[in-house]
Amino acid sequence: xxxxxxxxxxxxxxxxxxxxxxxxxxxxxxxxxxxxxxxxxxxxxxxxxxxxxxxxxxxxxxxxxxxxxxxxxxxxxxxxxxxxxxxxxxxxxxxxxxxxxxxxxxxxxxxxxxxxxxxxxxxxxxxxxxxxxxxxxxxxxxxxxxxxxxxxxxxxxxxxxxxxxxxxxxxxxxxxxxxxxxxxxxxxxxxxxxxxxxxxxxxxxxxxxxxxxxxxxxxxxxxxxxxxx
Numbered sequence: 001x002x003x004x005x006x007x008x009x010x011x012x013x014x015x016x017x018x019x020x021x022x023x024x025x026x027x028x029x030x031x032x033x034x035x036x037x038x039x040x041x042x043x044x045x046x047x048x049x050x051x052x053x054x055x056x057x058x059x060x061x062x063x064x065x066x067x068x069x070x071x072x073x074x075x076x077x078x079x080x081x082x083x084x085x086x087x088x089x090x091x092x093x094x095x096x097x098x099x100x101x102x103x104x105x106x107x108x109x110x111x112x113x114x115x116x117x118x119x120x121x122x123x124x125x126x127x128x129x130x131x132x133x134x135x136x137x138x139x140x141x142x143x144x145x146x147x148x149x150x151x152x153x154x155x156x157x158x159x160x161x162x163x164x165x166x167x168x169x170x171x172x173x174x175x176x177x178x179x180x181x182x183x184x185x186x187x188x189x190x191x192x193x194x195x196x197x198x199x200x201x202x203x204x205x206x207x208x209x210x211x212x213x214x215x216x217x218x219x220x221x222x223x224x225x226x227x228x229x
Contacts, residue, residue: 003050003119004028008038008066009081010058018053021108035061039069042076049076051118053111054098056082064096071097075144075157077118079111091190097157100185117185132167135226137206137213139167146206153205158183162198163206166214166224175221195222 005022009015010033019029030045032038035058042049052070056063067078078097083104094101100114130142138147146153146163155163161183166174176195180188183195199222203214215228 002026002028004030004045004048005115006030006032006038006041006045006049006052008032008035008052008058008063009055010034011055014055017108018111021112025112034059035063035066038066042070046073050122051077051079051115053079053081056080064092067096067098071157075160077122079114079118081106094158095156099157132164132170134167134170134213134224135211137167139164148206149209155202155205158198159202159205162195163202163224166222169224171223171225173217173220173223179221 005027007015007018007022007029009018009031012033015031015033019031022029030041030049032041037060038052038054038058039061042052054063054066058066061069063080063082067080070076070078075097077099079100079102080098081102081104099118102111102114130140132139132141136148139145140147141164144160146155146160162179165179165182176192179195180192183198184190188194199214199216203212207214211226213224213226215223215225217223
């Protein structure tokens, strides 16, 4: 089945090139050239889109604002594209919920590989059981919803992926490298302590009540367990 990708880019030459390459690979491609058009296309094709290639610098609304608004609705995979190779931009994009980040100019084969990885990851998640449960913490993979004490916990895409990984391996200690490879990807070139940062984010949302479920295994990594000693 063909995947549908929305390209949000204001440079006509880039749109033409990416559309041609993606269609050659068998993808169905939609285009938008500014922020408002991106949101309108997203709304009109919601449920049909599999991934968005989102430029940072856009007329009307910039890519980061477009991403923020989409993340209020769902967890559709998004790859940010930008000509600015600045670490602060990458952090902002990833923290807002981007699944990946690529700097222009990029090699088309690298972009295609990143797209394949994200779409494979999505299919892998869909094959998992619909509900994972540890104590009173429940993660529904079909609804992409997390609950504890019957209250909904709002998570960013990255927080959700990290919690999903921990719950899929409940009771098993995962190293920082294992979490980094699974959640951020093997080609992530940022700081490894990003895992610790996101574990802290998760704890502030998931472990506000007892028993605490996310535990540090000193010198090794982290484990999610209801009866860790």
